[in-house]
Amino acid sequence: MKYCSKCGNKVVLRVPVGDNRERFLCEYCNTIHYQNPRVVTGCLPIWEDQVLLCKRSINPRSGYWTLPAGFLENGETAQAGAARETWEEAHARVSIDELYTLFSLPHISQIYLFYKAQLIDGSFSAGEETAEVALFREEDVPWSELAFPVVRDTLRHYFQDRIHNHFTVHTGDIIVAKDGRSR
Numbered sequence: 001m002k003y004c005s006k007c008g009n010k011v012v013l014r015v016p017v018g019d020n021r022e023r024f025l026c027e028y029c030n031t032i033h034y035q036n037p038r039v040v041t042g043c044l045p046i047w048e049d050q051v052l053l054c055k056r057s058i059n060p061r062s063g064y065w066t067l068p069a070g071f072l073e074n075g076e077t078a079q080a081g082a083a084r085e086t087w088e089e090a091h092a093r094v095s096i097d098e099l100y101t102l103f104s105l106p107h108i109s110q111i112y113l114f115y116k117a118q119l120i121d122g123s124f125s126a127g128e129e130t131a132e133v134a135l136f137r138e139e140d141v142p143w144s145e146l147a148f149p150v151v152r153d154t155l156r157h158y159f160q161d162r163i164h165n166h167f168t169v170h171t172g173d174i175i176v177a178k179d180g181r182s183r
Helices: 078-090 149-164
Strands: 011-014 023-026 038-047 050-056 069-071 094-105 110-119 130-136 170-173
Touching (some): 038 094, 050 078, 069 078, 110 149, 149 170
Parallel strands (some): 038 110, 094 170
Antiparallel strands (some): 011 023, 038 050, 050 130, 094 110
16 A cells, blocks of 8 residues: 555555554554455355356466355345355355355455355356356365365365264364465
C-alpha cells in the first residue's frame, strides 16, 4: 500500500500507538489501514456416493481439480457465499448441511470454510471459471491433480468420515515449508 484510500496522501508502515504490529498509517488524516485475512468459502457437494469437483480454467492452478469455492463477498453469509460459488463455478444448486472443514493458511493470509452440501437435483455444468465439472467416487478422484491442499484434506476427511457415517467439523492449518511443500 502506498497511498491512503481515505485522503490520497502517502502512507508509512509502522506500529501505531497501543498496537503491537506494523500497519499502514496515514500521517495526514491519521487513518490506520488494517489488512486482515481473506475468507474463502465453498462446498463439498455430494450426490449419492459421489462428490462434485470442478476443473479450474483460471489461475492459480488452471487445469487442476477443486471443490467449488471463492472469496466471500461483503454483506454475504459464509453459507450463502458457498452456495453462490457452487452455482457460479458448477451451475449446481445445493442444500447446505453444515460447516465441514475450516483451514487457516497464514502464509497467504486466507481462511477456508467448506460446507458439506447435497446437490438438489444432480444437475451441473461448467461455469465461467471452470473447464469441466464431474462427479467422482472415492476410487476415481484424481488425487494427483487436485489444485490445493485444502481440497485434498477436505476430501480425505469426508471419505474417512463416510465409513462410519459420522461427520464432524475438521480444523487445521496449512503451513508451507521453506521448500514450498505444504504440511
